[in-house]
Amino acid sequence: MRLLHLVNGGEDLGRSRWFWIGFAAVILALVALPLYQTEFEASNASYYLLNIPLALGLSMLWGYCGILSFGQVAYFGIAGYAYGVIAGNLTETSWGPLVGSVGGLLLCAAVGAIFGYFVFFGRVQGWIVPILTLVFTLLLETFLGQTAGYQWRIGAVQLGGYNGMTGIPPFQIGNFIFQGYAFYFFALSLTVAVYFISRILMNAHFGKIMIAIREDVLRTETLGYDVRFYQLGVFVLAAMLAGLSGLLYVQWGNYITPSQVGLLPAALPVIWVAVGGRNRLLAVAIATYLLNWINYTLSEAGNQYAPVIMGALLLLVMLFFPRGIIVAIAELRWPWRRDVTPVSVQDRSA
């Protein structure tokens, strides 16, 4: 009951009965997707979905807590590579992929905690975090790019330099291998679960502290909160969610290259989150799905302009829809909406 109350709190879009009916309908349509789409199309949909955890993590970090990171893809890459190495070395057993997944997430948490310790416990100014996360990502890309030789072989797995790591095992529990439709359901259920957990977390006291820190760090500290600890906490959480996306990515495509942690992929999550509306989780999730679909469709058609279009989109959103396009659409006065006041009174300044 209390959980239900938290799910329906004011820190995300949509609280009315009609909203939840619509939400259920969309989930139902996603669940029923195999009935009307091919396995190939379902596989594409998996790809759009699997980016959502990373985006939700960035949304909590940036939109709710006011910490901007340009380096979420670093954790995406760390988890992907770690999974590849661990699962690739444990191919004899059926639980290799599970160990690899846990290992990937733990490594993300550890790296995020170490990095976050230096940054947040140094109480640096706001602009330093995005810069250092970006630099970290670029160095990771450079490092992975020069792992071509045989000395970069870990057990049975070759890191592979710029060609990347190939033949990464799919996810598997017992003898059941998640591929095709099965992987689609796996990604869908994880994404929906992450969404609900995030929504509950942001509506709970933890979320209020996030917002309090975003609004005024000093006031929050002088109410007795150890701000650094909370910042570190949400940073590690976001790192692990980015890691989750990275795991799903390598389990989906069975390969990963250093360019996944390059400058262009690093920019994309920021674009998804900004276009959706950074402090509304649902808006971020929707934007992530749609923009991944658009990006894929554009580059599928051989359109080289996709990165430029994404950059232009970011520019336009920052100039004209600073609170996000999806949020702007959601807060239009639809004719059937009876409440005249905006959906929520929180944070109209951002």
Place this chain on the structure above:
Amino acid sequence: MKMQPAISTVNLTKRFGGVIATDGVDLSVSSGEIRCIIGPNGAGKSTLFALLCGIHAPDGGEILLGGRDVTRLPAFRRVRLGLGLTFQTNRAYHNLTIAQNLEIARRRNSARVDSDALRRYQHAIGLFELDQLTDLPARALPHHQLQWLEIAMVLAGGPDVILLDEPTAGMSPEETMQTASVLRTLNGMGLTIVVVEHDIAFVREIAHRVTVLHEGRIFAEGSVAEITAHEDVRNIYLGRA
């Protein structure tokens, strides 16, 4: 029997570059006292406040809270030990509702809120007329009530001592007097209050004792009557010393 001071400093010193902003300050505020710290612009009031909060680290000396050395503790630890703080500019969360503001303030320290502290908090909410407005966003409040909200937030954490930096800045004379009356009531309920202020009318209204800072040092200390009668204090305010 001598009571332990609620908050005190020993030889507190802070330099900025070549300038000494706080120069060997020995301050001692007894439990249950209302102390006002006054001084002309540049006397070192803000620096002393920032040192007591934990925003700046002193170059020398000690700060004691209820007899405990807190000189090296960060701000949040001091707050957890029973210090409440408000700032010169209003720092309530303007984009959150009043209920959310108070909730954030209450939750962290709920363990240390005893029945006295709870009584003070509830009393303040009533006197500040905030109890009916809980679902309003804070930014909808008029200025004086925003200031009151911040004091109420501080009280929600159940402090023993509150440190207020110009709490009546920007208030009308009536609102200032109303604030003074609430603070007196809270003091009557056992709260120690330290106010950094330069509105003498307000100081006259509430202070038990007054500390005058000048050029980073304690220049004079005494009751309101003693201080206002003090020739040299009047001189430094008129810029003649």
Place this chain on the structure above:
Amino acid sequence: MDTLGLLASILYQFGTNAAFLLLAAIGLVVILGMMNIINLAHGELMMMGAYIATIVTHRGIPFPLAVLLAFLLVAMFGAALERVIIRRFYGHELGALVVTWGISLIMGQGTLLFFGPFMPSIGIPGGSFSLGAYSFATYWIVLIGVSAILIAALWWIYQNTRFGLMARATMQKAAMAEALGVNTDRVYMLTFALGSGLAGACGALLAPTVSISPLMGQQFVAPAFITVVVGGAANVLLGAIGSSLLLSAVKTPVGLLFGAFIGTVALLLTALIIIRLMPNGVSFYLQRFTERRVGA
């Protein structure tokens, strides 16, 4: 004899690294220090300068003139950017970061579409000479001198010109400067143009030493931003000097012993340790030190 050569060689490496860091960061530093805006399109502005210099040098224009041209054109481009976009983000630190990243994306990828992935670079002007067994490129010696001159010139501009005075006033209290009749709008635009122009000129200066490609801006991002982070915002010019020297002192030995990549990793680690120990950057302490000496 060879000890002398070795010593000169180490000194040369040290100077080269410091000059590279300083040149990569200087445009960024000017904009950050004056406007509190991190310009993530900085690398792309350097790329733009490098392209301009390379293209006109291939057409037979002397290299120093090409550098000057890169400065002017990129400065004009920067002024236009400031007018249309950047000015809407004053006071929104994170917003400015995000929007300049959008600009960087468009510039980098746009150049890729327009000029293709590769452009023949220009050779390093000047030859080299040797001392014992060690050889030295004349051009890098010149660059070390140029970066020292650049810093001195910026210092002089801020201390001695009318623009410098107005800029310092705006930096300290914009509202007050405005009230005193300083056109702060104009100061911001000129500052952004100056920072962009410097990025362009430095891109041009470094163009002969790197390969020219649309995404070449990326290679400046890490060194430039680490230099700025370590320097801090208290006094950016002082910070840039202090941090490029400090970082070079880290990078030179590490790079010589373990290679360029580990050298760059060492830079990041240094930055992390510096912000943990002195969150306001090196410049805060350098400034305090100089103030104390003046005060005492």
